Structures are given as structure tokens and as C-alpha cells.
Amino acid sequence: xxxxxxxxxxxxxxxxxxxxxxxxxxxxxxxxxxxxxxxxxxxxxxxxxxxxxxxxxxxxxxxxxxxxxxxxxxxxxxxxxxxxxxxxxxxxxxxxxxxxxxxxxxxxxxxxxxxxxxxxxxxxxxxxxxxxxxxxxxxxxxxxxxxxxxxxxxxxxxxxxxxxxxxxxxxxxxxxxxxxxxxxxxxxxxxxxxxxxxxxxxxxxxxxxxxxxxxxxxxxxxxxxxxxxxxxxxxxxxxxxxxxxxxxxxxxxxxxxxxxxxxxxxxxxxxxxxxxxxxxxxxxxxxxxxxxxxxxxxxxxxxxxxxxxxxxxxxxxxxxxxxxxxxxxxxxxxxxxxxxxxxxxxxxxxxxxxxxxxxxxxxxxxxxxxxxxxxxxxxxxxxxxxxxxxxxxxxxxxxxxxxxxxxxxxxxxxxxxxxx
RNA sequence: GGAGAGUUGGCUGAGUGGUCGAAGGCGCACGAUUGGAAAUCGUGUUUGCGUGAUGAGCGCAACUAGGGUUCAAAUCCCUAACUCUCCGCCA
Numbered sequence: 245x246x247x248x249x250x251x252x253x254x255x256x257x258x259x260x261x262x263x264x265x266x267x268x269x270x271x272x273x274x275x276x277x278x279x280x281x282x283x284x285x286x287x288x289x290x291x292x293x294x295x296x297x298x299x300x301x302x303x304x305x306x307x308x309x310x311x312x313x314x315x316x317x318x319x320x321x322x323x324x325x326x327x328x329x330x331x332x333x334x335x336x337x338x339x340x341x342x343x344x345x346x347x348x349x350x351x352x353x354x355x356x357x358x359x360x361x362x363x364x365x366x367x368x369x370x371x372x373x374x375x376x377x378x379x380x381x382x383x384x385x386x387x388x389x390x391x392x393x394x395x396x397x398x399x400x401x402x403x404x405x406x407x408x409x410x411x412x413x414x415x416x417x418x419x420x421x422x423x424x425x426x427x428x429x430x431x432x433x434x435x436x437x438x439x440x441x442x443x444x445x446x447x448x449x450x451x452x453x454x455x456x457x458x459x460x461x462x463x464x465x466x467x468x469x470x471x472x473x474x475x476x477x478x479x480x481x482x483x484x485x486x487x488x489x490x491x492x493x494x495x496x497x498x499x500x501x502x503x504x505x506x507x508x509x510x511x512x513x514x515x516x517x518x519x520x521x522x523x524x525x526x527x528x529x530x531x532x533x534x535x536x537x538x539x540x541x542x543x544x545x546x547x548x549x550x551x552x553x554x555x556x557x558x559x560x561x562x563x564x565x566x567x568x569x570x571x572x573x574x575x576x577x578x579x580x581x582x583x584x585x586x587x588x589x590x591x592x593x594x595x596x597x598x599x600x601x602x603x604x605x606x607x608x609x610x611x612x613x614x615x616x617x618x619x620x621x622x623x624x625x626x627x628x629x630x631x632x633x634x635x636x637x638x639x640x641x642x643x644x645x646x647x648x649x650x651x652x653x654x655x656x657x658x659x660x661x662x663x664x
Numbered sequence: 665g666g667a668g669a670g671u672u673g674g675c676u677g678a679g680u681g682g683u684c685g686a687a688g689g690c691g692c693a694c695g696a697u698u699g700g701a702a703a704u705c706g707u708g709u710u711u712g713c714g715u716g717a718u719g720a721g722c723g724c725a726a727c728u729a730g731g732g733u734u735c736a737a738a739u740c741c742c743u744a745a746c747u748c749u750c751c752g753c754c755a
Contacts, residue, residue, distance in 0.1 A: 249718080284714055288724045295724090298736050302682045311735085318735035486674095486711085615693095617711080
């Protein structure tokens with residue numbers, strides 16, 4: 245959520261910056277805002293009068309004087325107040341609906357562009373493997389070796405579900421444990437195991453709602469949402485709190501399944517683990533001092549990259565342009581892993597600095613050294629999407645005989661298996 | 665699922681219709697005292713909105729949330745959420 249005071253002060257500049265990502269007019273917002281402020285001024289002066297006069301009532305009563313006249317007048321004021329309050333409440337609703345639908349202002353330094361074609365590659369790590377045989381896609385490798393069963397997953401659930409079996413399930417668990425151990429032991433994150441269903445307010449807090457409700461799985465009989473990412477519960481841990489200076493920076497990590505309706509992706513990535521309704525992910529979340537958030541984005545991205553470095557899978561980091569960046573983000577790096585079946589790099593992580601956009605929605609603040617209460621900056625990144633890591637591992641580590649070599653760092657988590 | 669009790673400021677805890685943003689205590693900050701510290705004493709200690717210059721001041725709001733009664737609600741009524749206790753059920 246943007247700061248209404250800032251919009252009021254420099255609407256043209258903000259509109260210009262927002263237009264780098266999508267066409268947005270702030271006219272209606274400003275009009276309602278002005279109307280609201282006028283009404284508040286009027287109603288508050290009535291209220292002040294009401295307060296002053298109502299103090300007289302008990303005094304008059306004590307003196308045994310007649311209060312009929314003043315009560316009648318007060319009744320009139322009261323009715324008037326009610327009308328004003330109803331109107332203000334309606335304006336508040338309208339205003340917050342507009343405000344919640346406006347995306348974040350992209351950082352002024354990020355590349356300007358209209359879609360993913362305009363993203364900028366920042367670095368490329370690892371050598372893409374040259375196969376001396378025809379490499380298979382991960383869904384073929386996995387099904388041939390009994391690591392995944394898509395057909396039965398479709399039977400028990402439906403399209404876009406997968407089921408890990410035997411050593412496949414073990415490898416998935418190994419990846420989760422490997423990632424969590426790395427981030428908790430080497431990168432200083434605190435592990436959290438949060439709820440997988442959250443309430444509506446949490447989804448608004450991180451920006452999934454109200455605009456993207458069709459992307460989420462909604463439990464309708466009690467208004468819960470299946471989390472689309474651990475970002476939602478982790479960031480909302482401190483919703484409506486004022487943190488002490490020694491509580492930030494907070495580094496949190498969690499493994500959770502993620503649930504996405506994938507509305508609008510019909511026909512895309514229909515095979516394999518790339519785009520499912522349910523997938524596992526290890527997430528990193530940071531709540532930091534505003535002065536530090538861009539440094540923290542660099543280190544968070546490095547933390548995520550470390551997973552692929554240790555697994556020795558080639559990847560690249562791209563900086564998203566204004567047209568491709570997510571709704572809530574000010575700056576985002578995507579990490580893309582080399583996927584032989586796609587013959588290109590495929591997104592496996594997205595690391596973003598939201599600045600104070602989520603903190604305003606979720607009302608997460610801290611008391612700075614100057615005693616001022618300020619909004620924190622929030623960041624998060626996948627580290628990594630486990631299903632896609634599983635897929636990339638299979639494809640990059642496959643052997644001619646159909647087996648898959650287990651990377652060195654994963655062996656302790658795989659009972660020292662060499663291949664599966 | 666059934667029955668009951670509760671939710672007040674950073675914490676604790678008073679307050680059952682009017683002068684209550686809210687006593688007292690703890691904690692915290694600053695000052696006095698001290699060679700220094702403890703103890704003691706004093707002062708201060710929420711957040712949001714509106715109006716000001718992102719200052720001072722002024723005004724308004726907030727006692728879990730939302731609605732109602734009333735001239736007036738922390739206080740009365742209704743609904744919801746959460747917490748606790750007992751019973752039932754369950755992993």
C-alpha cells in the first residue's frame with residue numbers, strides 16, 4: 245500500500261513512476277481523499293461541540309436544573325453526526341479499496357520494460373552440461389525410475405498434482421532438509437513451521453488480496469486461504485506490532501507446501517513438476533531497517549543462489565524490468581536454473597524487496613533509535629522451489645542408463661546413496 | 665460438539681453509564697542523590713486521524729472486532745474472533 249500523504253503531495257511524480265509498470269490514474273483517489281478530509285474536519289468540530297456540551301449535562305442535573313432543552317439539541321447533533329460518520333465510513337471503504345489495488349512503485353533504478361523480454365541478466369554461474377546422449381525430461385526420468393506417479397496423483401486429486409514415491413519422496417525430503425540446514429546453520433535464519441491456512445487479513449497484508457483472489461485456494465466455509473507461499477504466514481507473524489530495534493533484522497525461513505489455483509495458465513507447463521497446484525518450497529523472509537533493505541536483498545539473493553552452487557546446477561540471475569515485476573515488489577531478482585528439457589533457464593526463485601509496501605498493509609513497524617515509529621522493510625525469496633529443484637536435479641544429473649547421480653552435498657540426506 | 669469464565673496501556677491490575685486515554689503497581693527513559701553503583705526521591709512514559717511546515721499547538725478517535733441502545737458507553741444489549749476450565753470426541 246502506498247502512503248496516501250505522499251500521493252497527496254506529489255501525485256504527478258507517483259503516477260509517472262507507476263506508469264512504468266501499468267497505466268494508473270490517481271484522480272479518483274485524490275478526489276475521494278479530499279472529500280473525506282473535508283467531511284472529517286466538519287464532523288470533528290461538531291463532535292468537539294457535542295463533547296463540550298455533554299459535559300454540562302451532569303453539572304446541570306446536579307444543580308437540579310432542567311436539561312430538556314439541551315438534551316433536545318444534543319439529540320439533533322447526534323443525528324447529524326451519524327450521517328457524517330456513515331458517509332465517512334463509506335469513503336474509507338472506497339478509498340482503501342482503491343489504495344489496496346494500486347501496485348508498489350518500482351525502484352527508480354530498475355530496468356524499464358514491458359515484459360520479460362526486457363529483463364536484464366546480471367550473472368551466469370556454472371557450465372551448462374553437454375550430453376553425449378539424448379537427455380530426457382524430468383517427468384520421463386522420474387516415471388521410468390518410479391520416483392514420481394502423475395497418473396495416480398491425477399486419480400486421487402486431479403490435473404496439476406504430482407506424487408513423489410519411494411526414492412523420489414526421499415529425494416524431495418532430502419532437498420528440503422538440505423535447504424533448511426543451509427539457511428539455519430550457515431545463513432543465520434530462524435526456522436519456522438507456520439500454519440498452511442491463513443485468514444483473509446494475512447492475505448491482504450502481503451498483497452495477494454484483494455486483487456488476486458482468483459489465484460488462491462479459498463476454504464469457503466470459514467474464509468481461510470491455503471497459503472500460496474510461506475511468505476504469507478512468515479511476514480504476517482509481526483502484523484500489527486511495533487518491534488524493538490533489537491528485533492530487526494529478523495531472518496526467517498520455513499518449509500511449507502504452496503497452493504496455487506493457476507487460474508489463467510491453462511495449457512502452460514502441463515507436464516512434470518514445473519507448474520502444479522501444490523508444490524513444496526523453502527522460503528526466506530526478512531524484516532529489516534529501511535536503510536538496509538537493498539543490501540539485504542543482495543545477501544538474500546546470494547543465500548538462495550548458494551543452494552544451487554552447492555548442488556552444482558547451472559543458473560543465472562536476472563533483474564526484472566518494470567513491466568514484469570510483481571504487484572508488491574519494488575525490485576526483484578529471479579534466479580533461473582538450467583533446464584535441459586526446456587533448453588533454457590527456468591525460474592526457480594524470486595527474491596524481492598517490497599520496501600514498506602507490505603509493512604503498510606500489514607502494519608508492521610519498529611521504534612528507531614530516534615524513538616520514531618516507522619514501517620519496516622520486508623523482503624522474501626524462494627530458496628528454493630523444491631519441485632523445480634527436483635526437476636532440475638534429475639535433468640542435469642541424469643545418466644545414459646536412466647539413473648540419476650546424487651550430488652555430493654545431498655548424499656548425507658539420502659542415506660549415502662550414489663544414484664537412484 | 666455441550667457447559668461455563670474471560671479479553672482494559674510494554675506487563676500487571678482497578679474501574680458497572682457522564683469530569684476516564686483510563687487509578688495503583690511493575691518495567692522503561694531522564695533528572696536529583698553518590699567517588700561510582702544499588703536503594704531512594706522527582707519528572708516523564710500509547711497509537712492513529714484531521715489541521716499546521718513531516719515542528720509546536722489545537723481538535724477527534726481508540727479499553728479484542730463489528731453492530732445496537734442512549735444526549736452520553738471501558739461500563740448496558742447483540743454478533744463474531746480469540747484465550748482458559750470442565751465434559752464428549754479425536755491424532
